Amino acid sequence: MNILFIGDIVGSPGREAIQKLLPALTKEYKLDFVIANAENAAGGSGITPRVAEELFAAGVNVLTSGDHIWKKREIFEMIAQEERILRPANFPAGAPGRGFSLFTSRKGLKVGVVNVNGRVFMEALECPFKTSLRAQEELSKETKIIIVDIHAEATSEKVALGWYLDGRVSAVLGTHTHIQTADEKILPKGSAYITDVGMTGPCDSVIGRRIEDVLERFLTQIPIRFEVARENVQLQGAVLDIDEDTGKARSITRIQKKLNE
Numbered sequence: 001m002n003i004l005f006i007g008d009i010v011g012s013p014g015r016e017a018i019q020k021l022l023p024a025l026t027k028e029y030k031l032d033f034v035i036a037n038a039e040n041a042a043g044g045s046g047i048t049p050r051v052a053e054e055l056f057a058a059g060v061n062v063l064t065s066g067d068h069i070w071k072k073r074e075i076f077e078m079i080a081q082e083e084r085i086l087r088p089a090n091f092p093a094g095a096p097g098r099g100f101s102l103f104t105s106r107k108g109l110k111v112g113v114v115n116v117n118g119r120v121f122m123e124a125l126e127c128p129f130k131t132s133l134r135a136q137e138e139l140s141k142e143t144k145i146i147i148v149d150i151h152a153e154a155t156s157e158k159v160a161l162g163w164y165l166d167g168r169v170s171a172v173l174g175t176h177t178h179i180q181t182a183d184e185k186i187l188p189k190g191s192a193y194i195t196d197v198g199m200t201g202p203c204d205s206v207i208g209r210r211i212e213d214v215l216e217r218f219l220t221q222i223p224i225r226f227e228v229a230r231e232n233v234q235l236q237g238a239v240l241d242i243d244e245d246t247g248k249a250r251s252i253t254r255i256q257k258k259l260n261e
Contacts, residue, residue, distance in 0.1 A: 001033065001109060001244050002031050002240070003171075004237055005147065005171070005238050006200050006236075007236045009041040010202065011043055016233065018055060032109070035113060039067070044226070044228040046069070047065070048072050048074050052082070062113050067088075076096050086100065086101065090126040115151065133164070149173055155181075162193040166187040167190055170248065173192075173194055174194060175197060178201075184254050194252060201233060204229060208229060209228065239252070
């Protein structure tokens with residue numbers, strides 16, 4: 001089966017890219033299932049119910065997230081009720097929503113999706129290694145096809161989780177840094193891996209924000225509002241070809257598709 005994982009969607013430019021580019025990608029790669037990290041989809045930080053519904057209507061099956069998931073309080077109730085929105089599984093007990101779940105592809109196959117946050121240079125949450133392993137053990141009772149979104153800052157932490165879960169899951173895919181890496185591979189025991197799938201949004205920017213705003217902050221150290229940039233909008237991500245019987249990855253292909261190309 002073919003699964004598309006879309007890198008961090010940033011603001012309205014990123015959502016426009018999803019709406020206009022996803023239909024063609026679905027045909028080109030014969031996609032069975034689509035996952036997207038959407039924690040920055042509303043105004044560049046957080047997500048709202050309206051934005052979530054907009055992305056579902058555009059063809060995204062599951063929304064993962066990360067450290068910015070709680071930026072918009074209006075999403076709290078929806079997270080508690082909507083299984084298609086995941087928050088990192090290693091948040092403490094009592095946080096609304098769920099960090100992993102089982103879904104059904106267009107072919108009727110069960111797909112497990114796990115979302116965890118890293119801890120290096122980020123908030124001190126529960127261990128992403130032990131948390132993702134517990135999620136894998138639970139999901140593997142129902143399916144061999146399991147995709148893990150590791151939303152983390154440190155390359156070393158993402159790489160380590162890839163090796164830790166190799167052979168246990170179909171793919172370990174990094175998000176959060178908004179810069180697509182060129183290290184996509186199939187690990188020895190059959191799990192696909194990439195350190196960061198990239199960003200869906202304006203690429204002539206500083207990780208999605210206007211260049212002049214970010215430069216002013218670096219040069220003056222004065223807090224200012226970072227506005228979402230608008231130029232060179234791309235949809236970035238990775239397409240996975242997963243063996244339906246074994247859950248092993250056959251291939252991982254990075255994609256970069258420009259809007260209005």
